[in-house]
Amino acid sequence: MFDFVGFIILSALGSFFTALAASPKRQWKLWSLASKAVYAKPQFFSAPEAEPQSEDAKLLKEINNMADCHETAALLADLIRKDGAGCWPPRAEHDHTAWPAALRPYREIYEEVAPLLPTEHASLDDEVNKARITNFRSRLQQLLRERIDLAQVEELLQAADAGRWDVFPRDTYNAFYACVAWCRHAYRWATIPVVRLAQLEKTLPLPQELSLPWGYLQHHFGLSSESGNNTSNLVLNFTPTGTYALQINTGLPQRITTSEEAFARVFHEVEVLGLPVYHAVVSAVLAHARGDVLGCLVHARRVADQLRPLLSSYYDRVHDARIARSAWLSHVQGFYAWGLGLKEEEGDGEGEGQVAPGGKAVVKFDGLSGNQVLLFQVLDAFLGIEPYLSEENLNRNVPEKQRAFCRAVERHSFRSRLGHDGVEGQIRAELGEIVKRLRLFRTAHRSRAKAYLSQPAPERLPMTAGKSLLKEDMDQSLEYLDEFMVGRLAQTV
Numbered sequence: 005m006f007d008f009v010g011f012i013i014l015s016a017l018g019s020f021f022t023a024l025a026a027s028p029k030r031q032w033k034l035w036s037l038a039s040k041a042v043y044a045k046p047q048f049f050s051a052p053e054a055e056p057q058s059e060d061a062k063l064l065k066e067i068n069n070m071a072d073c074h075e076t077a078a079l080l081a082d083l084i085r086k087d088g089a090g091c092w093p094p095r096a097e098h099d100h101t102a103w104p105a106a107l108r109p110y111r112e113i114y115e116e117v118a119p120l121l122p123t124e125h126a127s128l129d130d131e132v133n134k135a136r137i138t139n140f141r142s143r144l145q146q147l148l149r150e151r152i153d154l155a156q157v158e159e160l161l162q163a164a165d166a167g168r169w170d171v172f173p174r175d176t177y178n179a180f181y182a183c184v185a186w187c188r189h190a191y192r193w194a195t196i197p198v199v200r201l202a203q204l205e206k207t208l209p210l211p212q213e214l215s216l217p218w219g220y221l222q223h224h225f226g227l228s229s230e231s232g233n234n235t236s237n238l239v240l241n242f243t244p245t246g247t248y249a250l251q252i253n254t255g256l257p258q259r260i261t262t263s264e265e266a267f268a269r270v271f272h273e274v275e276v277l278g279l280p281v282y283h284a285v286v287s288a289v290l291a292h293a294r295g296d297v298l299g300c301l302v303h304a305r306r307v308a309d310q311l312r313p314l315l316s317s318y319y320d321r322v323h324d325a326r327i328a329r330s331a332w333l334s335h336v337q338g339f340y341a342w343g344l345g346l347k348e349e350e351g352d353g354e355g356e357g358q359v360a361p362g363g364k365a366v367v368k369f370d371g372l373s374g375n376q377v378l379l380f381q382v383l384d385a386f387l388g389i390e391p392y393l394s395e396e397n398l399n400r401n402v403p404e405k406q407r408a409f410c411r412a413v414e415r416h417s418f419r420s421r422l423g424h425d426g427v428e429g430q431i432r433a434e435l436g437e438i439v440k441r442l443r444l445f446r447t448a449h450r451s452r453a454k455a456y457l458s459q460p461a462p463e464r465l466p467m468t469a470g471k472s473l474l475k476e477d478m479d480q481s482l483e484y485l486d487e488f489m490v491g492r493l494a495q496t497v
C-alpha cells in the first residue's frame with residue numbers, strides 16, 4: 005500500500021519538477037518579479053499565471069525580464085525596484101500609523117500646522133504678513149523640537165542607507181520624503197498665498213528636524229537642491245490607491261482645494277500613463293539593438309499611440325474649469341517655489357553664486373517645474389533631442405536613477421541612424437508622429453502657461469516655481485519665460 009502511494013506521490017512530484025525545469029526561463033523571472041515588485045510578501049507557492057494580473061503588473065514583469073538584455077531596461081528596472089518601491093508611479097505609504105514610531109510625529113505635525121498655512125485672501129500689508137510668517141514658523145519649529153527625537157530619526161535614515169529596508173521600507177521612505185519636503189516648503193513660505201516679504205528673503209536657516217533628514221533623503225535620491233522637486237512634492241504625494249496625501253490649502257473653499265489637487269494629479273497621472281510608454285521605449289531600443297526592425301516598428305508605434313491618452317490627461321485638466329486660474333498662481337504655484345540660497349564655503353558656489361558678507365558664496369536654488377517630469381525627458385532622449393535642463397539643474401532636481409535611465413535612452417537613440425525606405429522608413433514616420441504630438445503639447449503648453457501666469461497676484465512679485473523671481477513687471481517676465489518655450493519648440497523637430 006505504502007509503495008503504491010509513495011509511487012503516486014513521487015510520480016506527481018517528478019512531473020511537477022520536469023514541467024518546471026522545462027518551462028522557459030522567462031516564467032521563472034516573471035514569478036520572481038511578481039513577488040518582488042507587485043506583492044508585499046513573496047508568494048512562492050501561488051502560480052501568478054492563475055491570478056488576475058493588472059496591465060501594470062505585466063509591464064513591470066516584462067521590464068524586469070528585459071533587464072538582462074539591455075542597459076536601458078536594466079536602469080528602468082532599477083529605478084522601479086528601488087525608487088519606485090517595486091511600482092511605477094513610485095509607491096508611497098502615507099498611512100503613517102504603519103511608519104516606524106520615530107517618524108510618525110512628522111505626519112502628525114503636518115496635520116496640526118496645515119490648517120494654519122493658507123488664507124483665502126492675502127494681505128498687502130508687510131507687517132500683517134510678517135506676523136503671519138513669524139507665527140507659523142515658530143509654531144512649526146516648536147512642534148518639531150518638542151516631538152521629534154532626531155537621534156532616532158537619524159538611526160533609521162542610517163539603517164536605510166545601509167540597505168536595511170526591513171526596518172524602513174522603501175514605500176515608507178518615499179512617503180517620508182514627501183512629508184519632509186512638504187514641511188520644508190511650508191516653513192519656507194509660512195503663508196499661502198506666498199507674499200513679497202518671503203520672496204525677498206535670500207537665505208533662511210531651517211529647523212534641524214527638517215535639515216538633517218533632508219541631507220540623508222537628498223543623498224539617497226542623488227540630488228543636491230535645498231528645494232523639493234517634482235518627484236518629492238507631486239509624484240510621491242499620492243497614496244497607493246491614488247488619494248491625494250498632503251494638502252497646501254487645507255480648509256479653504258472648494259474652488260481652491262480642487263484646483264490644487266487637480267494640478268498635482270496631472271503630474272501623478274503622467275507617470276501612471278508613462279509606464280507603458282517607458283516599457284515601449286525600452287522595447288523599441290532593445291528590438292533595434294537586435295536588428296529586429298519589425299519589432300522596433302511595433303514598439304515605436306506603441307509609444308506614439310500611448311501619447312494620445314497621456315497628453316489628454318494634461319489637455320483635459322489644465323484649463324480653467326478644472327484648475328481655476330484665479331486659484332492657481334496665488335494658492336498653488338507659490339508653494340512649489342523655493343528661491344533661497346544656501347551659504348557655502350567660498351569658491352564652492354558656481355554659476356550664479358554671489359559672495360555674501362563673511363566671504364561665503366550663496367547658491368540659489370529654484371523650486372519645482374514641469375521641466376523635471378520624467379516622461380518628457382525620456383521622450384526627448386528617445387528622439388535624440390538634447391536635454392532641456394542643464395546638467396547642473398538636472399543634478400539638483402531630477403533623481404539620479406531617473407537621470408541615469410534618460411542618459412541610457414539618449415545613448416541608444418537610433419533615430420538619426422534610420423534609413424528612409426522600407427520598415428526603417430516606417431519607424432522614422434512613427435518617431436515623426438511622436439515629434440508632432442510633442443510639438444502640439446509644447447504649443448498648447450505655451451499658451452496655457454501664459455494664461456495661468458498672467459493672473460493678478462498683487463501680494464507678490466513675478467515668480468515661477470521653476471525659475472524663482474523674475475523681472476520686475478509681469479509682461480517682461482512672460483516674454484522671458486516665452487523664450488524658453490519657443491526655444492524648446494524650435495528644438496522639437
Ligand code: HEM
Nearest residue numbers: 270274373374375380392446453456457470471485488492
Ligand atoms: C498652469 C500650469 C503650468 C504653468 C504656468 C507652466 C509654466 C511653464 C513655464 C513658464 C515653463 C518654462 C520655464 C521652465 O522651464 O520652468 C515650463 C516648462 C515646462 N513645463 Fe510647464 N507649466 C505648467 C504646468 C505643466 C504641466 C502640468 C506639465 C506636464 C505635466 C508641464 C510640463 C513642462 C515641461 C515638460 C517643461 C519644459 C519645456 C518643454 O519640455 O516644453 N508644465 N512650464
